[in-house]
Amino acid sequence: MKRYFIHTFGCQMNVNDSLRMGEALAKASYGPTDRAEDADLILLNTCAIREKAEDKMLSALGRYRSVKASRGALLGVGGCVAQQEKDRLLKKVPYLDFVFGPDAISRLPEILARVEQDRVRVVETAWVDSEEYVFPRADPNSSAGKVTEFVTVMKGCDNVCSFCVVPHTRGREVSRPFPQVLQEVADLAGVGVREVTLIGQNVNSYRGGLSFAQLLRRTAEVPGIQRVRFTTSHPHDLSDELIDAFAAQPKIAPHFHLPVQCGSDRILKKMRRDYTVAQYLERLGRLRAARPGIAVTTDIIVGFPGETEEDFQATLELTRAVRYEGQFSFVFSPRPRTAAGLHEQEWGPVPHEVKVERLERVQKLQRQISGELMAAQVGSEVEVLVEGPSRTDPSRRFGRTPENRTVNFDGDAPDGAQVQVRVRSATPNALSGEQVMPEGRAA
Ligand code: SAM
Ligand code: SF4
8 A cells, every 4th residue: 555644734724634635545545654754645735824834844845855756755735835836836846746725635536646647747726616615524433532623614714814815825715514514523423522623714704504603502412522612713703692602502612712913903904804902802801701711812913014012012911901811923924915915015014023022022921821820720620621641741641621721630531531630730831630539539
């Protein structure tokens, strides 16, 4: 059997797409290997969200060139850079065999046949129209033994945030029909999965025959499923119906990733985010009233063109006001074909060293807040869904709380069990403790 190796860059969407690539390759009689050196086929599943991600993939391609030369392995690039660069990538990288976009994953066997038999270099980056697009169905067997899994509910994005390349690399929004989503969730529950995360670029605008709030509730009702999560949501689509679902269905995990990007209305407007800080806080207030204790995380961009120290101070202020559980923060990276990328010079580029310094300041503040929120858990008992051995110390167990806090603990609970853990210590990133044993059992 021939072997494939996939190097995945970027977000959960890509991690999930790589699994679908593996399933498509199985149909072409390819099996997986963990070592590129053993592979007959090397795929890079790429990310274009920031320039750095693109640079990393180009240097990885350089490394795989020697494997190609020594074993005659085929080399293909998929994902967002493939969609963005199309045939330009074949010109730029002469030893590359093929380029395929996110909509071509299920056609990988045909693409490979053309490359192998016809000895041609292939570019497959056409979009598939909404009515015709068929979401690749996950093979539940590849999830056997896993406690938590992702389920795709939509692809693409219809927003036009001025910094973001996603609408160009993932196309228009297409929602997956809800019966397919629920069937996949039921199949996953059938092989032991206990937690699912519904994923899409903007899940709140889901339109697959139910509203997103209805889809969440129906997912939570699938027998065997104990927790439901989702990502990502755009604040301007955060409906009252979704907030109500948090109040009504305890299996919807009390964690909300709500990317704000910036704390200044002036910059939010230039980002074309379609909400003000006051509106964002109002939505958040309702959410917290509906589900007290809900953990909120966000994404932040610093150094957007024209961002002044005062605008940045507003981001720090918002961070303090919301007290986020965590933030993913980035320096602005100009992207091709985006308004902010094209107009950076005119809108006022922020010098690189200022961007980096602002990033450090917001990250320092967030670490302090995360540390305080985690320290407040010490001494309490938390509910943990067990996912496996601890990564830092395999003699301990690892899992997450409903709020998505990671926990390493002493205990013997099997994967998939929900147990109580008494928290003994905390860092900004993880809690540590011991399993609370039922009466009569020693820890
Ligand atoms: N759909 C999500 C939303 O609306 O918030 C975001 C998806 S994007 C893959 C993840 C994050 O990358 C964004 O929230 C943003 O913070 C960051 N990002 C996107 N474009 C960026 C850029 N040009 N420079 C820096 N960070 C960027
Ligand atoms: Fe990008 Fe904005 Fe769409 Fe998110 S909502 S994927 S940031 S365009």
